[in-house]
Amino acid sequence: xxxxxxxxxxxxxxxxxxxxxxxxxxxxxxxxxxxxxxxxxxxxxxxxxxxxxxxxxxxxxxxxxxxxxxxxxxxxxxxxxxxxxxxxxxxxxxxxxxxxxxxxxxxxxxxxxxxxxxxxxxxxxxxxxxxxxxxxxxxxxxxxxxxxxxxxxxxxxxxxxxxxxxxxxxxxxxxxxxxxxxxxxxxxxxxxxxxxxxxxxxxxxxxxxxxxxxxxxxxxxxxxxxxxxxxxxxxxxxxxxxxxxxxxxxxxxxxxxxxxxxxxxxxxxxxxxxxxxxxxxxxxxxxxxxxxxxxxxxxxxxxxxxxxxxxxxxxxxxxxxxxxxxxxxxxxxxxxxxxxxxxxxxxxxxxxxxxxxxxxxxxxxxxxxxxxxxxxxxxxxxxxxxxxxxxxxxxxxxxxxxxxxxxxxxxxxxxxxxxxxxxxxxxxxxxxxxxxxxxxxxxxxxxxxxxxxxxxxxxxxxxxxxxxxxxxxxxxxxxxxxxxxxxxxxxxxxxxxxxxxxxxxxxxxxxxxxxxxxxxxxxxxxxxxxxxxxxxxxxxxxxxxxxxxxxxxxxxxxxxx
Numbered sequence: 001x002x003x004x005x006x007x008x009x010x011x012x013x014x015x016x017x018x019x020x021x022x023x024x025x026x027x028x029x030x031x032x033x034x035x036x037x038x039x040x041x042x043x044x045x046x047x048x049x050x051x052x053x054x055x056x057x058x059x060x061x062x063x064x065x066x067x068x069x070x071x072x073x074x075x076x077x078x079x080x081x082x083x084x085x086x087x088x089x090x091x092x093x094x095x096x097x098x099x100x101x102x103x104x105x106x107x108x109x110x111x112x113x114x115x116x117x118x119x120x121x122x123x124x125x126x127x128x129x130x131x132x133x134x135x136x137x138x139x140x141x142x143x144x145x146x147x148x149x150x151x152x153x154x155x156x157x158x159x160x161x162x163x164x165x166x167x168x169x170x171x172x173x174x175x176x177x178x179x180x181x182x183x184x185x186x187x188x189x190x191x192x193x194x195x196x197x198x199x200x201x202x203x204x205x206x207x208x209x210x211x212x213x214x215x216x217x218x219x220x221x222x223x224x225x226x227x228x229x230x231x232x233x234x235x236x237x238x239x240x241x242x243x244x245x246x247x248x249x250x251x252x253x254x255x256x257x258x259x260x261x262x263x264x265x266x267x268x269x270x271x272x273x274x275x276x277x278x279x280x281x282x283x284x285x286x287x288x289x290x291x292x293x294x295x296x297x298x299x300x301x302x303x304x305x306x307x308x309x310x311x312x313x314x315x316x317x318x319x320x321x322x323x324x325x326x327x328x329x330x331x332x333x334x335x336x337x338x339x340x341x342x343x344x345x346x347x348x349x350x351x352x353x354x355x356x357x358x359x360x361x362x363x364x365x366x367x368x369x370x371x372x373x374x375x376x377x378x379x380x381x382x383x384x385x386x387x388x389x390x391x392x393x394x395x396x397x398x399x400x401x402x403x404x405x406x407x408x409x410x411x412x413x414x415x416x417x418x419x420x421x422x423x424x425x426x427x428x429x430x431x432x433x434x435x436x437x438x439x440x441x442x443x444x445x446x447x448x449x450x451x452x453x454x455x456x457x458x459x460x461x462x463x464x465x466x467x468x469x470x471x472x473x474x475x476x477x478x479x480x481x482x483x484x485x486x487x488x489x490x491x492x493x494x495x496x497x498x499x500x501x502x503x504x505x506x507x508x509x510x511x512x513x514x515x516x517x518x519x520x521x522x523x524x525x526x527x528x529x530x531x532x533x534x535x536x537x538x539x540x541x542x543x544x545x546x547x548x549x550x551x552x553x554x555x556x557x558x559x560x561x
Contacts, residue, residue, distance in 0.1 A: 078132040085134060093125055093142050144172040147250075151180035151237050151258075151269075156245045163249045175255040176246055180236050180269050180300070182261035239271045239301075243285040243314055255292040256315075260300030262326035268300050271310060284314035292320040298332075299325055305338040312344050320349035328355040328425075330367045333396070337375040340384055348416070350388055354395035355425045368396065369431045378428060379404050385417055385463075386410055392421045398428035398448065402455035409462040419468040420456075427452060439475060440483050441553040449473060450547050453487045453497060454505055460489075461509035467491065482541045485550075489513060499547045519544045 078085075129139040149159045163170050237245075239258075246253060260269055272282050293315060295301050302308050312318060321343075325332050332354055343350075378397055382404025385391060409415055426438050427448035438445045449471075456469055472486040487496035492513040494506065506513055519542055 078134055082134065086138060089128075089135075089138055089142070092128070093139075140169060141172045144169050146175040146177065147173050148177040148179065149245075151178040151242060152235050153237055153241075154235070156237055156241060160245065160249060170249055171252050173250045173253050175257070176250055176253045177257040177259065177294075178237075178242050179259040180261060182263045182266055182300075236267075236269065238273050239269060239311075240273065240282075240284055243287060246290075247285045247287055252289065253287075254289050255294070256287070256290045257294040257296065258301055260295070260297035262297050262300070266297075266300050268303060271307065282310075284310060286314050286316065288317055290315050291317055293318055293322070295321075295323040297326055298323045299329065302339075303331075303335065305335065305342060308339045309342055312342070317346060318344060319346055320351075321347055322351040324353040324356065326356055328395070330371055333368070333377050334371055334375045337377045337380050340377070340380045343384060343387070345387065347387070348389040350384070350390070351392040352394070354393075356394075369429070369436075372428055372431060376400065376428070383408050385420075386413075386415045389416045390419045391417070394423040394425065396426045396428055397422055397424055397452065399451040399455035400428065402452075402459040406455075406459050406462045414465070415463045416465060417463045418465050420466065420470070421468075422452075422471045424449065424452070424471060424473045438473070440478055440480070440485065440550060443550065443553075446485060446547065446550045449485045450497065450499070450502070454502055456487070457502055457505040458509050460506070460513070471496075480537050482538055483545065483550075485545065495543045497545045497547050502547075515544055517543055518546075520546055521549065 126139065126143060129136040147159075149155055242258070246256065258269070260266070271284070275282070293311070302311065323336075336352060336354065377395075378400040381391075381393070382401045385401075385405040386409055426436070427445060429436055429444070429448060440446070453471060456471060460466060460469075467490070469489040470487070472488075473484050475481065475484055478484055485497050488494070492510070494513055494515045498515060498518060503515075
């Protein structure tokens with residue numbers, strides 16, 4: 001149809017009527033429906049754009065009874081200011097976010113870099129690059145802002161081939177994510193046969209092993225088939241090769257993510273392909289533009305403090321560090337306790353997740369009590385707080401974190417700490433204490449959580465810039481998750497657990513901070529069938545919870561009314 005359009009336009013007078021044009025278009029033969037493969041072969045090519053634009057101007061001139069020159073002189077989309085065109089793309093594909101947590105413009109938390117810079121990549125979005133040269137640059141800037149590469153030799157070679165053939169795309173990359181696989185298909189082995197109804201297309205798809213699924217959910221034959229078809233990855237790249245690739249291909253990248261994966265007895269990502277006689281002489285390629293380092297599955301990336309020192313030596317301008325462990329490990333607590341002592345002075349944002357939410361595994365209490373005598377992580381983190389601006393932690397923590405931070409606060413230099421976000425999985429106890437459980441029914445845990453909140457309230461005097469403080473215990477298996485203990489301070493408005501001691505410490509450290517309301521009871525009181533007084537579950541999260549109210553669980557007067 002479009003191939004015959006120039007003939008109609010050339011044979012039509014500039015002032016032809018709409019009825020005449022409509023009649024001529026109706027006389028054209030209706031094209032047969034094309035197959036999907038044929039439509040892809042005959043898709044619009046960039047070299048066809050000038051001819052299509054010329055024909056469009058002629059058609060507009062005929063319909064508007066104007067000369068083509070007058071239509072061409074009209075203001076076009078590309079004539080708008082670039083700021084307005086950026087705003088249009090922001091509505092279609094999302095705004096270009098900042099490359100650091102410091103530029104968030106908010107008073108708490110750190111950004112989740114997993115999807116902060118990912119924009120829609122559908123065909124209807126990428127086709128917008130054909131609108132104009134300005135739009136091509138702005139669309140490519142969004143499409144290539146976050147690039148994910150497989151951390152194997154073949155994956156790095158494919159990335160190098162693509163970006164070396166299109167060097168203008170290198171300047172758009174700001175976030176590089178390298179994921180290193182744990183498993184690989186054995187040579188000559190077909191995909192494992194699993195029970196259940198599976199189509200031929202499902203068998204032909206690349207099969208991946210979900211190592212987080214318990215093996216008791218599969219039959220022994222399925223497990224054997226998987227073990228025969230897959231083995232631990234053997235062609236993974238080293239950190240030396242990964243850093244070299246980032247240094248050569250992505251000069252403007254400022255965020256680096258390394259994902260090490262997780263499985264039982266996982267292989268570690270090697271730093272160098274060959275070790276020299278003196279390992280201290282080996283250094284990774286320097287990446288001065290990288291300011292944020294994200295480590296997922298950190299146990300496969302570093303297992304000694306020397307590994308961390310080698311990484312930070314290659315990142316001289318590191319300001320933000322995120323690290324996540326898939327499962328709780330006593331060795332991870334011991335390692336981080338040693339690593340914290342080697343944190344570079346440039347680091348201002350720290351996010352440590354030592355126990356993920358999806359794993360219900362817990363660290364053995366006996367091992368943690370023994371480790372606490374030599375490597376108490378809370379004390380080491382407390383010494384680091386005066387250097388930081390934002391701190392997020394998930395794991396075991398106790399009041400020693402804040403008492404050490406108060407003692408290390410430098411009176412001569414104003415601390416820069418602005419936000420603290422703690423997700424408490426458990427509280428450190430005295431090594432001689434046998435009760436090491438958690439939950440709203442465990443009075444020993446509630447008292448340890450109260451001591452943690454008390455110490456945090458006292459630290460507000462030593463850290464005047466601290467405007468956001470959140471401490472929370474998350475237990476989805478709790479009989480009433482709304483009653484999980486928490487404490488939050490934001491813009492001098494407090495909520496969470498309280499008692500007279502916490503109020504006194506808060507008033508002495510920061511007189512402008514206060515609770516909006518103080519509630520004495522957890523819920524409505526009533527009588528059960530036997531005439532006993534019971535307290536009902538709250539239907540909303542209480543703004544304030546008195547610490548003594550948790551004693552109702554021990555007395556058995558908390559339940560449904």
